[in-house]
Amino acid sequence: MAERHRAAYRALRDDVELVAAADVDEARAVAFCAATEHAKPYRDLETLLAEQEPDLVSVCTPPGLHVEQTKMALERGAWVWCEKPPCRSLAEYDEVVAAERDGGPYVSFVYQQRSGAAAAHFRNLLAMGKLGRPLVAHCQTTWYRDAGYYAVPWRGRWATEGGGPAMGHGIHQMDLLLHLLAGDGKQAGEWAEVQAMSARLVHDVETEDVSTALVRFESGALATVVNSVLSPDEVSRIRIDCELATVELTHLYGYVAENWRYTLAPHNAQVETAPVRDFGSSHTAALKPVLDAYRARRRPPCGGADGRRVLEFVAALYKAAFTGQRVRRGEIRPGDAFYRSMAGVDAA
Structure with a gap:
């Protein structure tokens, strides 16, 4: 890094x-x-x-x-x-x-997965109503990590890594999904509730090595989420079915505009699906708005409430998986065991 x-x-x-x-x-x-x-x-x-x-x-x-x-x-x-x-x-x-x-x-x-021009272009199309309402989404981070990866002492432990692939790997795609759909009007809004399961199927670690979740957004839109480090055919994928188009992003660790595929509904007018100026998701693209915020002395993106959104979602995913209960946004507060640790216990 x-x-x-x-x-x-x-x-x-x-x-x-x-x-x-x-x-x-x-x-x-x-x-x-x-x-x-x-x-x-x-x-x-x-x-x-x-x-x-x-x-x-x-x-x-x-x-x-x-x-x-x-x-x-x-x-x-x-x-x-x-x-x-x-x-x-x-x-x-x-x-x-x-x-x-x-x-x-x-x-x-x-x-940094938020930082590509194609993500901003999707958000603009959605806000202008050119894609219709988001209805169904899928967020997938299915990667592969072997035993050697977990030989590093701090990995796979609640006290030092904080979680498994939902925390350390899928957090990028989940943040991107929530970022793409957040907002008022034509967007799906914030995530509202989650149900989940997790398992430790292969690796000898404390944390999970795979998790799945069902998500409902404020608008009523539904999504599935899969995070895994058990998948030899590695892929990062987001698919969003809107009223007027299906939009799919398929990549691994970063994307450019050509990794996004738009399928327009037959009755939808022609939509310009590529950004005017393309630049891929990267640390460089993510750093520039931080420097801009520094000069303006204002809070940068991916901080404060904006940066907390996906972490609260991950905490809700773990709580839902461990308790078997549906977890709503905003319910994990001080006093809740999952506020202190993603495992629902003191991270000591």
């Missing part, structure tokens, strides 16, 4: 300068900085913040460290661009947001 962040900074080199990097593995920090123009390596974030006083900090560490490191940067006055998942629970998310200040510093989380 740090390499992807560095590539994004390099692509926007006219706006940013990479000044330092920290890693507990000193050799890795030195090697990372050697590939930059003059960044200085550090063994810990606290020393880096004290000496460099950066404007923006990328957090590319395991999820269990996100809260501590993000709060440390915010307290030093630095904005934060933090990798997914944001943290391990809604309680941790609210703790981070509470450390922000009006006008900044703010934290933005990396949901």
Whole structure:
């Protein structure tokens, strides 16, 4: 992830300068900085913040460290661009947001699948009524991870990763689905309730390795969600059936406009299905609005309530799977075990 962040900074080199990097593995920090123009390596974030006083900090560490490191940067006055998942629970998310200040510093989380031009184009078509109402949707993240992947000590554990593929893999596609459908008027609105199942079928881990969910949106639209790390034929897919068109996005880790397929209803007028200017989903595309928000001293996208939406959905998915109950948006609040941990227990 740090390499992807560095590539994004390099692509926007006219706006940013990479000044330092920290890693507990000193050799890795030195090697990372050697590939930059003059960044200085550090063994810990606290020393880096004290000496460099950066404007923006990328957090590319395991999820269990996100809260501590993000709060440390915010307290030093630095904005934060933090990798997914944001943290391990809604309680941790609210703790981070509470450390922000009006006008900044703010934290933005990396949901880069929102960033492609084709996603914005779909939202525009939907808002203008050219696709009709969303009715049925499917969100699929079916990837493959072997035992070697879970040999990394922090993976597959509630206390350090915060969850399984729903948390660490499918969160990108689920965030994109919720982003595409959120809004008033012609959109489906926010998700309203979820029913779910999860299982640990292959891997010797604490968390699940597959989950499925049924979702109802405020408009009444329905969706299915599948997250898996058991699938040799890897794919990321979103399909949305609207009144006037079916729209399908099929890719793996990123997309461009040609990965989107529009099938118009026979009676639908011709719709321009490609954005005027295409750019793919990427860390670079996701970073630019963060920098724009920094200059304007306003909250960036994928932070605050906007960044919390998908994390609340994931918490509801886990609660529904573990309790067998239907879970409604807004019901997981302080005092609820699933507010403190995606497993419904203290993440200690």
